Amino acid sequence: MDNQYNYYDPEQNTDSYNYQNTGDNQFHSGGPEQAPHQRPRKKTPAWVKAVCCGLAFGLVAGASFQAVNVVGNKLFGTEEKTQGSVKQTSTSSDTKLTTSSGSTVSANIAEISENAMPSIVSITNMSVEEVQSFFGGIQERQSESAGSGIIIGQNDSELLIATNNHVVEGNDTLTVTFIDEESVEANVKGTNAAQDLAVVAVNLDDIKESTMDQIAVATMGDSDKLKVGEPAIAIGNALGYGQSVTTGIISAKERTMEGHEGNLLQTDAAINPGNSGGALLNANGEVIGINTAKVAADTVEGMGYAIPISDASETITNLMNQETRTKVPADEQGYIGILSEADVSADLAEMYNMPTGVYVSEVVKGGGADKAGIEEGSIITAINGTSVDGMQTLQEQLQYYRVGETVTLTVAAPGDGGKYKTTDVEVTLGESAE
Template identity: 30%
Template structure:
């Protein structure tokens, strides 16, 4: 299926410059990627009109008469008032004011003048989720704001508001920005659902800014296709896999620009934050959202400290089922997480060894990396957990004290302003210790 390729910093189209060839080319480029972040693209309708792919008007210029008008009895029309107020309409009206476009400005070099200037380089979405004191707080994706020197929020009213990046977390692809309270005083923050109670098959509604600002406040709908799909989280610049994340799968249309926008249930509650989709020949309707419980956990940490702190086991590991059977250790199970290497003093002290297979955490069965990550992230650094493992044919339990890692800020704006959130680990790209935790 390939690798996760966020496009939050893709080239940005100013709304006034419509229908460029670059927009069409960019769509073709992302179409060959396996998994893409849903960050930014150009407006396409003007270009399609110019090529004749779309009609410039839906009203026919002339209607050919096929009968003698004198023999036709005139038909009169009457005014019919229709009130559309279904569930999706209600949700959109309720939540749309809290959803906004998030524009990433970066330093763009001018090859002729050998200088650089601040220009918009990417557009995503965000949703207001909290207000306190002098600020309103908006959650979005890390890949939407990564590398930004400046961030501007475009409200549903069309107003442009300078935003400040509070903090980012590349391991979960989440970020929080804040706006002056005066600009969001009359906007109600979106309510969040308990993502543990999400049901496969329930209605899923996405609101965001697909295809750039010309398509702001777009709504699409589908269902929750699956829960806890294990997907890679990659650094948009280095393409290094940082983590594996259990996400919500939906067939609600998620396109470039939807990144950071909400995935809602029929009650208008945020089930997740849209982050990526699969784009490949033969694949349709496979978008993904970060579950709301994880979003709130990380966002609240960022508001409080400027960064998110993750519990750390300190291993290199893979889902046993992802390994070719000839490489399996000699254990009596076909599930769990295989420990390739122990990389932290906490894990060594607990007694973990290479080739152990983790099959449980605090009494919960660990089938794969998704399970281990989900259970692990329910804890905080310093917690003592019980790992059930197989060492060969022998099953045993080990007590392990979780280590910690703080996520780094990934924006130029945050780093230059001295905000907190810089990781202190010698390996800032891995929340689980010095080796990669995932497979």
């Protein structure tokens, strides 16, 4: 029997997802089958039966207990370990990730999850999107989407949380909810669209003392040392219903996915919409990956993906040390002074040996880009160290900068032999040409 259910919740507005329930449930009634006739045996004295049963039970129980211990030790280890305190962090000028000491924890999944939960948060993204009305016009409506995040440290004034770029992109407001159900507004600290990574910040002054006592900084593991078949535990805000736990194994390493830069871990631990940005843990309770995507198809079972933490750590460290900015009013927003008719997607970049980013079709005369010497045919790949994979991403970043501010654009220009040369260019933002 193959039953399929499609589900969409407009209030959550998470990614589209399908539930597939494939099973064959059978129920049997009646007693055991009649045993065939057997020749009568010689009667054994009762005291002999009792002694034999006692010996057999002792041998079987002892062997079973020893086998369980051996399997448990091999899979998970036996020593216990607790999460680090959120208050043991470095300063804002050199914030670093908390890494593992190499010790192991109990094999109890419940205990591992309990220790990790204080370092996992839910993230709500409120945005405004344009939709076509019933009469054919365009109208704006408020949209809400759910995701997850991992507490990775704090500086002098902020609590820092790692998540996916697609969890926070296009936001008007971001809200972080902690383990005690307390919610606080957050700001984007930095994003990397190509790797689908982001860091958001919450002001420490906005967090209650009681909440600070309950939350913790996650401990990072080493995803480079993972082996296929190792246990994996996924924690996140699945479907926006709150934190939940799923388990599985590391199914494969070094997987690739269209539109994502770098390799991914594959796991059969259930990764559902809302899990994005949450933690994939090893048997020591250490973060080995940031959950990012799943394959949603009727013919696919148990194929979820996570960004390996060892690959992401350098990018996350750079993002968590960037300056936190807040959006400026639309009439005060600065403009670069370019026109772009096309983005260089990952597919085009591979096909034509070009970097991904914003293709400059035209430079507005007298604008910031023109004065900085940016030419047509160039490709903008980053702004102030934050990568951009298209015009939408660049425009989202420009919402944080006013007219007259200076930004550093990373620009790739075509050179000899068709090769692109990358340079950093300072551009003073001007007013819109419209």
